[in-house]
Amino acid sequence: MAALSKIAAGNGHGENSPYFDGWKAYETNPFHPTDRPEGVIQMGLAENQLCFDFIKKWLMKHPEASLCTAEGVNKFKETALFQDYHGMPEFRQAIAKFMGKVRGDRVKFDPDRIVMSGGATGAHEMVTFCLADPGEAFLVPTPYYPGFDRDLRWRTGVELVPVICESSNNFKITRNALEAAYEKAQEDNIRVKGLLITNPSNPLGTILDRETLKSIVSFINEKNIHLIGDEIYAATVFMEPEFVSISEIIEEVECNRDLIHIVYSLSKDMGFPGFRVGIVYSYNDALVSCTRKMSSFGLVSSQTQHLIASMLSDDDFVDNFIIKSKKKLFKRHEYFTWSLSQVGIGSLKSNAGLFIWMDLRKLLKAKTFEAEMDLWQVIIHEVKLNVSPGSSFHCHEPGWFRVCFANMDDDTMETALLRIRDFMRKNNAAMIPHNKLCRRSSLKLSFSRRVDDFMSPGIMSPHSPLPQSPLVRARS
């Protein structure tokens, strides 16, 4: 009997990890403010839902961007036929300009180095296929996005070697940690081909400072290995310090540019995961050429290229969007972290991303990952929040959880906070003085007033009429 391939039959897709048990709980009992008020609130999905009203206003004013309207239909045929893997020139120019703006125009990106891919998921796999052979490895600082286990390894046969980062220094990537990981790989006879960093970090929500970036660039240069910078959250940096991209660092330090590559996407910064816009930007000509050919396996729909080209060519819109998005993220982040601190829950100080790295170590019954899993089960089934346990991100220390805050409306956020507060009260984790409660309530009211300015009618529920899932969805 012709069996499936090992790749298809194995677990390399990563969906059997406990990370996805949370999804399952959410899928079977999703929160809805009126239909299912006791359902599980989704806080495991790193989506940016805060700026759709602003984007919609732009769409209403620009019917030609939608290519199928009376104003846009004259472009329908040529767009529908356009399958050139170079991508539309106007699309690449718009993306290059957007990437530059997100970095404060401190660097310029060359549209001819922009290569499309099927989301950042497709971009990572494609870059891995081109840079490493089966059995070779990339170093990845922990904690890291669980999807990398699938994206970089599953069909490529490449390995991931963790670079251990610890809470004692706020999970900084140290030179020692890099060297240690590299040596460990050598001892295990694994050839290291590159280092993958996510900056801003998922799940930490922090950015890498200049010194760390310089140290990283010097490390990879010395070892003659590639540096892949996943900058998918670049525009979500909502507070000082300012984001520093690899593209800026290589202007400041000597390095072999053939080793430098950036992965990008519009899924987080713009909130468009459904449109599958992934980008590979490399300073290595051969890699640009090869990935371009390989991008045939995951080109961006020309209909979407057309829309994005129109939208991101509008300088006013882009400038305003970047500012507005940051403001909303800042507000949400501030309110959420403040509310958590009021009930005695701390989190890693962060200034970017769509989530916080929540510290629940003191709630663990023991300093073990089993205890972390137990606590997590409680959070899902009793508190009814889907959060992501640190172990699924390969965190070295138990007790950390990633909690997303940008994928829901304000009311749902309030409900989530209420549940957390009730849980903490029950567990006596923190005593909440009466006056502090009042202060928080007044703050809530004033926040609501500010938020009402931004809320649009009709957007009440995170539970969309269409089934929502993360990029990787657990299904039996």
Added chain:
Amino acid sequence: MLLSHFCLKASYSLYENLKEIDIYQRAKEMELLSRKATCKSHGQDSSSFLGCQEYEKNAYDEVKNPEGIIQMGLAENQLSFDLLESWLAKNPDAAGFKRDGQSIFRELALFQDYHGLPTFKKALVDFMAEIRGNKVTFDPNHIVLTAGATSANETLMFCLAEQGDAFLLPTPYYPGFDRDLKWRTGVEIVPIQCTSSNRFQITKSALEEAYQQAQKKNLRVKGVLVTNPSNPLGTTMTRAELDLLINFITDKEIHLISDEIYSGTVFSSRAFVSIMEVLKDRNLENTDVWDRVHIVYSLSKDLGLPGFRVGAIYSNDPIVVAAATKMSSFGLVSSQTQYLLSAMLSDKKFTKEYISKNHKRLQNRQSKLVSGLKKAGICCLESNAGLFCWVDMRHLLSSNTFEAEMELWKRIVYDVKLNISPGSSCHCTEPGWFRVCFANMPEDTLKLAMQRLKSFVSSITINNQSDKDLKNARRRSRNKWGWFRVCLANRPDDTLKLAVQRLKSFVSSITINNLSDKDLKKARRRTRNKWVFRLSFQSFHGRQQDER
């Protein structure tokens, strides 16, 4: 690869290719890239790609560049856009991210579920059934959406085979398969040799021969992949062929992938028979073989929307569906596109009209190409589908070799200024066949292309024979080879006798497969054209020496 070097020499894009070679060479030396990155399995050195490059440099435009190269190497369907555009005009909701007047932009922008939009999958399977005359139905839960058929075919390879395994493919086949099936997967392709002697149909012996070949190379055969309707032949598979395939995969316990990307382009009354129909008719549902048959589909050809990247895998095996679904994360269909097309394909009135009109237009256009070619003295394989014809230019080759095919192709691209695809790029075993597309240009452009071709053919004659003689000779012999002009009136009688004696000794010494003279005669009589010598008497008195 002999072919790619040859094409590099021939191509005007030499600089670009040299530059690329240099880039890859440096990368290889520095060992910076993977083996996959620096190998040639991306297939971009093949002549069909090079032809497209040449076209890009000197593209025909009726007004701006009337002497430019006409693109006939791209299998696109441009004949029915007016139908799509008028549907869009009547359906503003789909166009404007709205449902029942309400904006659903946000929901669409966030929708990244690899299971796909349920309404789109339902509309897509219904459309697939409609194309098959509703003789089969498809379950939306068994369809997996991918970024084009390119991604679908690769994903199926990843699911069904590994490095060191092989799939059998009938030749000639779509050149892109060399990249899609082999590049990143490490799977091999072993050809099932098909020949013009039986219109390139698949035979049992060819299948067995291919299977043996794979075994000899120590490759484990995991399945057969066919394209039905065929690219580049433009023909649909017969029921007998489909039965043969089912028997073969049952016997060998391997998979069958049927790439039915052109199923909606079948324009003749001889209907398209899908593999699913045959399985159903043979009551093979819910048997082992049922689970090993998979279909690949796309909207790039039938609807003419290659830019939208809409591909699909349909499998009866839920395990394959589950694995492929997870893998589709690497190339999902944009939700914006899924939504637009779900609205369009759910409109049954529209799909019925589209399918019918599209067929008529394709048939009309194909017949124009066929008659245009005929006027140029060129035949093609009788076809009933596709966006191209499989054209027989064997008689125009200077020799029965692939080098001669490349020479002819170069002349057609650079001198006649038509970009067509040489059969060798499709792994055809016989030189002289070319794929010529007809649905990717206005009718006037097709007419012009045929005129250019006719002029070109008129300018070539073999041994200065007139067109008429050429036709007669071709009609009589069917084989374009073996004609020699032998002058008789320029020698004394004795010398002529000596010449004939020498010729006779020579022929006696040649045997085909050790046949005796008698068998040789019999063989010649049977085939009519194995060795034919025509002696022509011509008067040379009035001619100069060098004309003789």
